[in-house]
Amino acid sequence: MSLPELPPLPVPRLLVWRHGRTEWNATGRFQGQMDPPLDAEGRAQAARTAPHLAAGGLRTGSSVVVSSDLVRAADTALALTDLLGVDLRIDERLREHGLGCWEGLTRGEVEQRYPEQFADWLAGRPVHGRGGEENAAVVARALAALVDLPPVDVAVVVTHGGTAGRLIEALLGLGPEHRRVFGPLSNCGWSEVARQGDRWRLMRHNSTVAAVPAAEGDGRVARPADGATPEAAPPPASDADALS
Numbered sequence: 218m219s220l221p222e223l224p225p226l227p228v229p230r231l232l233v234w235r236h237g238r239t240e241w242n243a244t245g246r247f248q249g250q251m252d253p254p255l256d257a258e259g260r261a262q263a264a265r266t267a268p269h270l271a272a273g274g275l276r277t278g279s280s281v282v283v284s285s286d287l288v289r290a291a292d293t294a295l296a297l298t299d300l301l302g303v304d305l306r307i308d309e310r311l312r313e314h315g316l317g318c319w320e321g322l323t324r325g326e327v328e329q330r331y332p333e334q335f336a337d338w339l340a341g342r343p344v345h346g347r348g349g350e351e352n353a354a355v356v357a358r359a360l361a362a363l364v365d366l367p368p369v370d371v372a373v374v375v376t377h378g379g380t381a382g383r384l385i386e387a388l389l390g391l392g393p394e395h396r397r398v399f400g401p402l403s404n405c406g407w408s409e410v411a412r413q414g415d416r417w418r419l420m421r422h423n424s425t426v427a428a429v430p431a432a433e434g435d436g437r438v439a440r441p442a443d444g445a446t447p448e449a450a451p452p453p454a455s456d457a458d459a460l461s
Contacts, residue, residue: 223388224360227368228281229412232270233385234375235402236290237262242404246323248377249316249349252287259289262405263296266426270373270407271300281366284375285311293405294375310362313377314355317348341397352396355380356387378402385410388417399423 237259241248255263275297283306284294291307298305319327319334328335337344343352359380366372376384381402388410391398402408402423409420 223390223417224364226360226363226366226412228363228366228370228372230371231363231388231410232273232371232373232407233381233402233410234266234270234293234373234407235378235381235404236285236287236293236375237266238404239289244323245325246321247316247319247327248289248313249320250287250312251320252289254288255292259404260292260296261428262426263293265428266405266407267296267300269424269426270297273409275301275371275373277301277303279370280373281306281369281371282373282375283308283311283362283366285309285313285377285380287312287377290375290377294373297373297375306366308362308365310358311374311376311380314352314379314383315349319347319349343393352383352393355383359384360387381408385419389419390416 237255239248239253239259240256241251241253243256243258280301280303282294282298282301282303284290286307286309290311291305294305318331322330324335327338331347334344334347359376363372363374374381374384378401382397382399385399385408386396399408399419399422403425406423406425408422408424410417411420412418
């Protein structure tokens, strides 16, 4: 299958960072382009992840942070821009995949009301009849947002589970038959892609920073975790929008 040619991007390295947790994530509710805020855990995820991203070679003047305009992504991004002392670029083209009539519903509600659509979604097939956006439209607008970035060494792209997945697949040249080769990004997980020659390569996928309980009285400390989703594991209920 011939895939559309990628437009040239002005940035050779991308960190694609999914927003922190919301209450809707925690209860397995599809968000799409609706706009619930981060919950307390989501804010904590952003705060403990930002220093690890910054330590990965981000420098003022050679890095840019661009975010979806939805509040859960923008507030996640602010944890990093405040640390780096750079301005946050907002671009609505990085919004989540529009999910039409599924938005605001739980997985169980979608399965009950739209069983055929739900079965197609679980199987990774195109979902017809729910409204919203086609995958190709999501990819086109996300790539257009990246084309408009300034020429810097690295861009942090703060977006959503569905949009992140489609964008990474497009950069790697994966067609619909290879959708879901990679597991979804966890809340506040990030992937790194870099251009090498005329191709993009995946350097790391779904890295996360976990809060690990320390000894009693010592509070909590953060440690890096690989965060890779096992191939055989089903998506957790907290990732209701990650595969949409």
